[in-house]
Amino acid sequence: MPRPTGRVLVAQNKKARHDYHIGDTVEAGLVLMGTEVKSLRAGRASLAEGFATVDDGDVWLRNVNIPEYAFGTHNNHLPRRNRKLLLKRREIDRLEREVANSGRTLVPLSIYFSDGYAKVELAVATGKRDWDKRQTIAARDADREAQRALATRNKGRR
Numbered sequence: 001m002p003r004p005t006g007r008v009l010v011a012q013n014k015k016a017r018h019d020y021h022i023g024d025t026v027e028a029g030l031v032l033m034g035t036e037v038k039s040l041r042a043g044r045a046s047l048a049e050g051f052a053t054v055d056d057g058d059v060w061l062r063n064v065n066i067p068e069y070a071f072g073t074h075n076n077h078l079p080r081r082n083r084k085l086l087l088k089r090r091e092i093d094r095l096e097r098e099v100a101n102s103g104r105t106l107v108p109l110s111i112y113f114s115d116g117y118a119k120v121e122l123a124v125a126t127g128k129r130d131w132d133k134r135q136t137i138a139a140r141d142a143d144r145e146a147q148r149a150l151a152t153r154n155k156g157r158r
Helices: 014-019 034-042 088-099 130-156
Strands: 008-014 020-030 051-055 056-060 083-086 104-115 119-126
Touching: 014 020, 014 104, 014 119, 020 034, 020 088, 020 104, 034 104, 051 088, 056 088, 088 104, 088 119
Parallel strands: none
Antiparallel strands: 008 104, 020 083, 020 119, 051 056, 051 104, 056 083, 104 119
16 A cells, blocks of 8 residues: 555644744654554544653653553553654754753644645744733734624625
8 A cells, every 4th residue: 555645643732832823834754653653643642731842862752651552462552651852953052042041842733644644733832821811812813803893894785
């Protein structure tokens, strides 16, 4: 069977865009076990509490839940194990420098398959404060109201 092409989304971290100011993003490969790949292909993963760290020159994805494969044997994987990310040395060094700044962290935004390979989209993020979140919600509501007003105005001009 030929390998699928294109991008197939598995899981998205919608809460990350609400809780963090998203900076630079980078695509990284994942080192996975066979049952993890099968579980991801079934669309089962949760990035809600996930984060990444740079330890000893390697980037690790931590606290991401990929549930056990339902038809796995005793060789099934641990759901919240640490997973190594595949990046070029130049990218790892850049991420390490950016995370060294106080208040920044690496947050996974999505897990997907790109041309059959499991990938994760990482972002260098800064935490939002409560008033930042309220500002974002207010701006989104104002844009929505403007779009509604524009739509009703245009609807009457036919």
